[in-house]
Amino acid sequence: MNVDNHYDAIVVGAGPAGLTAGIYLSRSKLKTLIVNEGTVGGQMVLTHEIANYPGVENISGYQLSNIMKKQALKFGCVIKSNTSITSFEIHTQLKQITLDDGVNYTADAIIFTPGGRSRTLNIMGENRLKGRGISYCATCDGDFFTDKEIVVVGGGNSALEEAVSLTKYASKVTIVHQFDQFQAFEHAVEEARNHPKINFIMESTLTEYYGDDKIESIDIKDLKTGKISNFKTDGVFIFIGYIPNTEFLKGSVEMNTSGEIVVNSDMATNVAGIFAAGDSVAKRYRQITTAVGDGTIAALATSNYIHQLKTTNKPVLTH
Ligand SMILES: Cc1cc2nc3c(=O)[nH]c(=O)nc-3n(C[C@H](O)[C@H](O)[C@H](O)COP(=O)(O)OP(=O)(O)OC[C@H]3O[C@@H](n4cnc5c(N)ncnc54)[C@H](O)[C@@H]3O)c2cc1C
Secondary structure (H helix, E strand, O other): OOHHHEEEEEEEOOOHHHHHHHHHHHHOOOOEEEEOOOOOOHHHHHOOOEOOOOOOOOEOHHHHHHHHHHHHHHOOOEEEOOOOEEEEEOOOOOEEEEEOOOOEEEEEEEEEOOOEEEOOOOOEOHHHHEOOOEEOOHHHHHHHHOOOEEEEEOOEHHHHHHHHHHOOOOOEEEEEEOOOOOEOOHHHHHHHHOOOOEEEEEOEEEEEEEOOOOOOEEEEEEOOOOOEEEEEOOEEEEOOOEEEOOHHHOOOOOEOOOOOEOOOOOOEOOOOOEEEOHHHEOOOOOOHHHHHHHHHHHHHHHHHHHHHHHHHOOOOOOO
16 A cells, blocks of 8 residues: 555545535545546536525635635645546455546545536537526526526426426426426426416427527427427526436446435445445435535544544444
8 A cells, every 4th residue: 555645535526515525524634635527616616606505695606616625725635636537446445546647546435426417408509508597406596587587498397396496586487398298296297287377388399599698599399390489588497307427336336226326314325435425316405505514424424434444443334
């Protein structure tokens, strides 16, 4: 074991869950490494304005990420960003990861916080207008559409429930769904169908977004006739599924059928010394605050695991 490259704990992912875990671990004097594939901050950096993080009235995602990063660095955490893991061994007592520069790092415990991504329509204009009228989160952005006319894309429980919740803000909500029926619970369908602010365009799909600085209209294709019509809108909310970034962990830790990591109330996975936190774990609500809460619990449980490991020198059952 190379002592320089040995850490008490490695955190994989530097979104709010990973950065919080890094802050707690390094503040409790554990030698901590965070490795992150992209820019530090995770999905937070995609957010122009965060208005629901307690204690901070309005802040950009970039600024909030920088504050969290500074806090972690201040306590001695090492952060390697824009790097990826090429191989790992997590079933032995000494955990090991290899990064794309070929260097091996070992640790007594690992917290995985790789987050996830919303499924996108992948049509023209989507990347350009993301966060400029196109949203994937009603709780995060609903308030920005007060008295506006918006479109919700999707036909599952999330789409219908979020469409109803968006009527608190929007003056009109149009649900666009590709099939002639919804794939949702009957009560969710009934609630949406009976809502005076909700309209439906069935058996249709979006084919293009238009707008310069913010969304102005969309093209909607009737899937029965093939006819494309332009539709004016102030915003589009897409709820067509969520993909956890856990492909690289398949077969290594227990996951549910959606690829979300299964954890207990201590954020421990089924593998001793392996914890997970944030949007990648099996849970219903995904926010910065929930990721921060998960990261805190995972770090405290990891500290306890490492303490027991060091005092008893035996792998500790965590699940
Ligand atoms: C556009 C948008 C707006 C949002 N607005 C709000 C809001 O206003 N308020 C709110 O509370 N929430 C908001 N959210 C949700 C919030 O950002 C997420 O719930 C939160 O960021 C999840 O944190 P996380 O740390 O679990 O994962 P993420 O933020 O997804 O971070 C995961 C990190 O892990 C890295 N990673 C992934 N795989 C690997 C790997 N194999 N190796 C190393 N690193 C890896 C990723 O690059 C990323 O940096 C928004 C989300 C989006 C997309």
